[in-house]
Amino acid sequence: MGLVDFQTSLFADDTADSTVLSPERQRLSHGAWVDVQRNWLCDPDAVFSALVDRVPWRAERREMYDSVVDVPRLVHTYLAADPLPHPALTQARTALSEHYLPELGEPFVTAGCCYYRDGRDSVAWHGDTIGRGRTADTMVAIVSVGDPRRLLLRPRGGGASIALTMGHGDLVVMGGSCQRTWEHAVPKVAHSGPRMSVQFRPLNVF
Template sequence: MDYQTSLFADDTTDSVALAPERRRLTRGAWVDVQRSWLADPDAVFSALVEEVPWRAERREMYDSVVDVPRLVHTYLAGAPLPHPALVEARTALSRHYLPELGEPFVTAGCCFYRDGRDSVAWHGDTIGRGRTADTMVAIVSVGDPRRLLLRPRGGGSSIALTMGHGDLVVMGGSCQRTWEHAVPKVAHAGPRISVQFRPLNVF
């Protein structure tokens, strides 16, 4: 997938410009990509590492309880975000996608992939309204590049997006119901943080 780089901050309004490239998938799903979109990703990465109250989670898997292979934290609706660029990003995303989404992005889920061993398995954000209705999840990535894989739910060929420092990916339409996504383990990778902006009651 070859996307053109477009950004950037509008010097006259201090707003964040959005001009993503859209790829239509199947069954009403789509994905938007905008490279190098986030302003000052170095400062955002540092703030996230230092200020987010990261926690390790455990979950049941088969007959045992295992560590979730990443650190997590979620900023619920109304909670202050750890860097002004993320507030600006959420505002810009809400404004840009309002005609399609019909509501703002209000929560920010954060995942800290400390190295190549940290990952997330195949899944869709289908807890809450994403199970039955079209919605959007906007992901901003900072830190080392990692691949985001997407595949049709129920089987089919996957596609890969490399999310780089400051890149934006938005999954929309039926993507959470009809497709799955994952961040696989890799042999070597530095730390990377993803911030997932979601509407209310989408998980």
């Protein structure tokens, strides 16, 4: 898979340093919160290229009503023992584990990757509640590279929603009860270039 049409040099930030974490926290309802740090990932241009070229992306299909349809994005998950496709991602995971250890009580171990090829790719409203996130507070740390896309969050059962635009090298961490009491989505848009996200999670959080 070759490099896609994304002009990384327009978005690069040489000041990004994934060893330094100083996110801004927004408190949500029901014990949920979101941390945001802009331009955090070290060398996002190189990470973008590595994700495109080195990740064994796969398309998934799912049942919907009476048919089986394509999931509108490509995916791959790196398990705890798997080497990540770029050293900056390994550095990022280590920095996240060290920073959040007092709150989380454990390291981030897995790295789920999503490839939004254009504005037609998306992810529907959901919470990461297949594993321990269904019953316990946890964290999911998302690093984004590529074209900006909106991450929407809304409380389960209704209430005011929020929108965060994730840009090239940005970090968003969803914590507390966020996976149980809130949902998140990346909606379709009319026009967008490629964007990839890496979601760092603790063990048995999906």
